[in-house]
Amino acid sequence: MTDLATAPLGEIIAARLTAALAPSHLEVINDSHHHAGHMGDDGTGESHWTVMVESPAFSGVSRVQRQRLINNALADLLATRIHALAIKARAPGE
Structure with a gap:
């Protein structure tokens, strides 16, 4: 298992959301390359x-x-490491 203290941020986001929400589906997409230099x-x-x-x-x-x-x-990640977060959230069956 990856040490979350040194893991890529995407893995940390996925672990946090899995622990908090027990998702039936989860995708964490890094969009940073679209914003390089911005x-x-x-x-x-x-x-x-x-x-x-x-x-x-x-x-x-x-x-x-x-x-x-x-x-x-x-x-804490939104306050320190995540500049922008787009959210698509749904309940099963929606």
Whole structure:
């Protein structure tokens, strides 16, 4: 198993969301190459992300509440390492 302290950021994001939401489907996509040289590009190649999450935790929950659950799981990373995060969140069957 990879040590999350030294793991690529995508692996850390996936581990956090898996622990917090037990997703039935999860995709973590690094979009940083689309933003190279733009504001927010810190040169690491790990600054811009898209997450696609399907989780039973989202059943009966509003879009805003779903985003808050994801943001809470990644709060410290959003404050320090993630410049932009696009979220696609759905409950199973949606």
